Amino acid sequence: MHQALDGATALKLAKLWWQKGKLERALAGYRQVLAIQPGNAEAHKQHIDLMEEMSGLESAFAHYGLRSCGLRSCGLKSRDLSSYGLKRDALACGEDWPVEVATTDVLCCSVVRDESVRLPYFLDYYRSQGVTKFLVVDNGSTDGSLEILLAQSDVYVWQTDFSFNLANFGSVWFELLLRKYGLDRWCVIADADELFYYPDCESKSISELCEELDRRDKMAYLAILLDMYSERAIAQTTYQAGQSFQAICPYFDRTAYHRACQNSTPYHNQTIYAGGVRERVFGSAGDYYLSKVPLLKYTKTCVLAGGQHWTSYPTDKIAKGRGAVLHFKYFDSFISYALREQRRKEHYGEAVQYDQYVKALAAQPMLTLYSQQHSVRLKSSEQLVELGVMQRN
Structure with missing residues (x-):
């Protein structure tokens, strides 16, 4: 109980510093909350709000270790795809492929780690149900999942080595991606x-x-x-x-x-x-x-x-x-x-x-x-x- 109270108090103080215009102190306050309660969803959201106000949403992407991923930005080449029996006419996303989301798109957000076996059916199922764009975070895969994702023309990929736990089990990454690309859009959030x-x-x-x-x-x-x-x-x-x-x-x-x-x-x-x-x-x-x-x-x-x-x-x-x-x-x-x-x-x-x-x-x-x-x-x-x-x- 004492630890939870400390987190609640720290959150109130962080909000107070923000209201007073003491942004650096507020930022430190939110990070204190998240050190105590890494699963505090409200604190994560306010933390992102503040970072966006102070230095733009990209600073929040950087803080939570989220980087866009295309073939070039991931250090991959076409032969890396062909080694998995994959082929793609264009590069994937991020630096190499602009993220284009229409107002009518139905999105699917997912965090994956070593899901190369499940990904083909997962993607096909959601496509068959009407999902048109996938926003996927690869959290340290080593089994070829990244290469499979990069080979898909309707999948945008981000990489991170940041802790899944400290990202509130992936919800912080979804918050960032949807805030940038999915405002006022319907989204399915699902694991592989x-x-x-x-x-x-x-x-x-x-x-x-x-x-x-x-x-x-x-x-x-x-x-x-x-x-x-x-x-x-x-x-x-x-x-x-x-x-x-x-x-x-x-x-x-x-x-x-x-x-x-x-x-x-x-x-x-x-x-x-x-x-x-x-x-x-x-x-x-x-x-x-x-x-x-x-x-x-x-x-x-x-x-x-x-x-x-x-x-x-x-x-x-x-x-x-x-x-x-x-x-x-x-x-x-x-x-x-x-x-x-x-x-x-x-x-x-x-x-x-x-x-x-x-x-x-x-x-x-x-x-x-x-x-x-x-x-x-x-x-x-x-x-x-x-x-x-x-x-x-």
Whole structure:
């Protein structure tokens, strides 16, 4: 409690110094807050606001280690792409390729690290759903992810070696990119293992959903994270680049969540869901939050949460409908990935969830999430509406 109070006090003081015109002292104050509370989304936003006022938005890009990336600026050449079987007629982005975003574009923002296997299907899925431009941050990939991204004509890429944790789990990078390129535009925010699903998504594009939300004067669309898995052991769930995620991991738990806490966000504006298959299999120590805000219309008043678990928009700006974020974490690569992320300590609570994953997999190397009692095979979006996971507007 004492540490949280110190952070709150420091934030008030920083705002006060700003109001008094003491900008350098205010800047130091915000950085004090973030040293105490690196996950304080409001402090990050005000910190960026101040840096933009003092020296322009590019200073905030530099502070958070975000640099634009094209073939030249990344030190890559065309042969680097061909070594991955890739070809591109033009350079990628940043210094080499101007970022061009139309008012009608539906954006997708993502942070990736070593996701070369998932990226082909991830990109194809969102293109098929109506996403027209991707703004992607590569956070230190070494597996060819960067080269794959640079080969795409609709993907703009930024690189950073900055801490994922200190960037509030990537939300600060999204804030910067959307502030510069996505003002008043709809954006999907998703990890490379996440597919945004919503009622009638088989026939309705994301752009059509956005048009519907505009007519209703809504700014955000909520979802429940739904972990997907196969009927086999995780160690036997092999996946190859380009395959449909759903074809490999078609099952989910009938009980999508274990707890629902109303008005429990910092803005007291939405219900937070927790639990799901991870709590069933790995226990409750990991605090598995399932609430997501995968689709929003970005404005400078919007505060982006770490993990996109909540939104600052008021209740009357949040859609009544609800979708799902299908989460495809449990391919066989998950075993080595969990060990790496446990060591890196970049995720929530010093990677407490990864501690639970590693512990369970060590005790049961052939661990499977599938259960005849709990598991259901995904058939359609209407099925998730009928089960209460999703709901219509």
